[in-house]
Amino acid sequence: MSEVKTRAERVPAKPRKSPVREWFDSVLFAVVAATLIRWLFMEAFTIPTPSMENSLMVGDFLFVSKLHYGTRTPRTPLQVPLTHQKIWGTDIPSYSTAIQLPSYRLPGFTHVKNGDVVVFNVPPKYLNDNIDYPVDLKTNYIKRCIGIPGDVLEIRQREVFVNGKPFSKPPRSEQKYFIKTTEVLDANFFRKYEIVNDYRDPSQPTENWKPLEQYNDSTKTASMVGYQVNTTEDVIAKFREFDWVKGIEPMVDKPGEMSPGIYGTPTFKWNHDNFGPLTVPKKGATIQINPQTIALYGPVIELYEGNTNVEFTSTAIKIGGQPITSYTFKQDYYFMMGDNRDNSLDSRFWGFVPEDHIVGKAVFVWMSLDPNPANIWNKIRWNRLFRTID
Structure with missing residues (x-):
């Protein structure tokens, strides 16, 4: 009599995974899932400095939405997952620049607005340990957006004016x-x-x-x-x-008193309490080249617009060896300030934030730890847990 086997009997059973293999697969899945969530949807940050106090405190842990303004596609794909500039606890770079891709922004459901609390890659090289990091690996800063593309911004005796109207002061600003x-x-x-x-x-x-x-x-x-x-x-x-x-x-600086290190000086006699007026660059807007516009927009043209072989002095700009008399901006820019107005290194000192440096919108604080508590029982700031950011 011939023997008949069922389908299940004919298919050999898969060998059972070893505990090490199961552990490796679980870790791999967790890393991939966390990397995708961090890139596409939400990323966790912590506040290390008091520049946004009292709206955000040192020791606040917050979530930043990538969906609001749209996720950026990676410019530096060769990177150790879940790292930023260096491998944890070392000075070893966590990335390679062997491949650099053009960066695009996926559709978001809103745009950066006046008053938004925004995380961005801070542009100047000197704020990135003097290392010329790719845009998506520059140091993360968090500030409040004061000026959007095309706005005319001015600070008079601490008070901020946007397009000639007073800008509402954040209620917990310092x-x-x-x-x-x-x-x-x-x-x-x-x-x-x-x-x-x-x-x-x-x-x-x-x-x-x-x-x-x-x-x-x-x-x-x-x-x-x-x-x-x-x-x-x-x-x-x-x-x-x-x-x-x-x-x-x-403690307010007087109008006309120039402070060293302020953006636009020495061409303009500005300080951090009296600044502007100046226009925030907007994509497609054209400026005429003169000493005043060079002081404000020369660094933008040289560093953030993708131009090559840019030379500029206090009176002239050359691109590719050719002098220019006007310039049209290739992307939007923003003006950022900390809510702790007198203890914030922000756009008053280093200028505008390019649109391709925007990371996301800060949405809420999920944990807050006092770095110097009066006692162990006060380590957690319970009143700040799950606080929305406005």
Whole structure:
């Protein structure tokens, strides 16, 4: 009698994966999934500096949406997954520039708007450890967008104006004040008002320090102590209610006083409290070349527009050896500022952010850890968990 085998019997059973192989497959799947999510949808960041306080605090962990403005296609595909510039814990580059691709942006469901909190690759080389990283590997910064393409922006005595209208100040934004008191204040006092990273103790003078003064009137004499603090208007209003606070002065640069390092100087006598007016470059817009436009847009033409062999002086620009009398911008640009206006290295110092440097929109804080807590029980800032960013 002939033997008949079923289909299941005829197909040899697959060998069972070893534990090591199962572990490797699981890790590989997790890495691929995380890389795709990080590239296409959402990426996690942390806040290392106080430039966005008090809207975002040092130690905040946030998610940044790639979908809002559209995901960028990779320019540097040869890169260790889930790294940025270097392999974790080393100085070994995590990428190779052997292949550089043109970058495109997938469709998003909105555009960068005035007031958006945006993560971007900071353009200047000196803010990238003086390394000429590819665009998609430059250092990530987070700031608030103040000017979009075509806007005319100006800062007058700290107040920002866009197209001639006052720009709404973020409710938790900070600025610098000098407080005169008859009381010696310590870190615990300032912590109550979320002034953790931005005050100066009188026992530790700094470059901007004002020395102790004598408070005198016809009835009494008392030693006065001065503190330079960066804080919100609401906190300053509370300080004014204390009878031992004898004076609060905004620390504001005067118009016409030029500060070194400000973008556009020395052609323009600007400082970080009085800046502009200037027009944010817009794709397709044409400018005439003169000393004023060279001071504002010369670096843009040289560094971010994809031009080769650019030479410029304070009075002339050459592209490919040919002098130009006008220039038409090839992409959009943005003007970014930190909410901590007096402690932020932003567009007032290094200029415009090109559109191809935009990473995504900050959407919410999912965790917040105080880097210098009063005690272990206060390490987590519970009131900041799952806070939306506006």
